[in-house]
Amino acid sequence: MSPTEHRALLRPTAILDYTHPRIEALIQSRGWRRLPTRERIAAIYDFVRNDIAFGYNLADDLPASRVLDDGLGQCNTKGSLLMALLRACGIPCRLHGFTIDKALQKGAITGLAYALAPRNIVHSWVEVELDGQWLELEGFILDADYLRALQQRFAKHQGPFCGYGVATPDLHAPPVEWNGGNTHIQKDGINQDLGVFDDPDRFYARHGANLDGLKRWLFQTVVRRWMNRNVARIRSAQSSHPPQAGSQPATPQGRQ
Structure with a gap:
């Protein structure tokens, strides 16, 4: 990686607003900058995975400080x-954009929310540069409690799982x-590869977010709350609870 590329993958943006006081306060309180590189990545990854619960924000293109809040x-x-x-914390990273088939969200999203969702949902993962290699980080999306609840709910399931x-x-x-x-x-669940971007700002400028117009307004004012309540119910369910009607996992879509 050239020095110019390295600087580009470390710079703040409107979405990656890491100079925000609350983000800086978090980093200072956790002492992440004092850790060796691998431990630094691991600690930040674990924080985002488990301290930030799986759920749905107002929009995809929110500043990082708002997601933290x-x-x-x-x-x-x-x-x-x-x-x-x-x-x-000095770790170069970039965004890899995709779309996923909305069948992946079925169960977490139900009813009107599922009907409103576009067939192909804008998706992304994070890639970090470590020891000259690019690593794909996507496993942070679901917090451990939510994933554990799904594993209990589908304790007898074997093979591919989509939903x-x-x-x-x-x-x-x-x-x-x-x-x-x-x-x-x-x-x-990926069905289209949209390529690599230096930052999410450029990604959304080219591909947009998942909803706009009336659908975006309905999502932000009503539907999102239903979705988050449903996710919270799944997370808090006991293993003795049977799966909801119609909750059998779908067959994963093939990657194109």
Whole structure:
């Protein structure tokens, strides 16, 4: 990586607003900058994965500081926060954009919310440069409590699983813990590769967010609250609860 590319992948942007006082205060309180590089990435990854719960924000293109304030997020918004924290701690990173089939979200999203969702949902993961290699980080999307609830809910399921925010070959052993390699939880739901971008600002400028107009207004004012209540119910469910009607996982869509 050239010095110019290195600087571009560390700079703040309107979405990656890591100079915000609350982001800086978090980094100082956690002492992340004092950690060796691998431990630094691991600590930031674990924070975004588990301290920021899986849920739905007002929009995909929110500043990272707003995602931190919300305390929840999904693939795109948690990715923005992860990138902001990594860059603030000197870790070069970029965004890889995709679309996913909305079947991946069925169960987490139901009813009107599912009907409003576009067939192909804008999706992304974060790539970090470490020891001259680019690593794919996507496994941070679902917090451990939510994933554990799904594993209990579908305790007898074997083979590929697609639904409830998951698209993976094995629900009970998804590669979500960061140990120096790639992590994934929705990769098998990808149906279009949109390429690599220096930052989310450029990605959304080219491809937009998932909703606009009336659908965006309905999502922000009504539907999002239903979705987050549903996700909270799934997370808090006991293993003795049977799956809801119609909640069997779908077959993952093939990657194009």
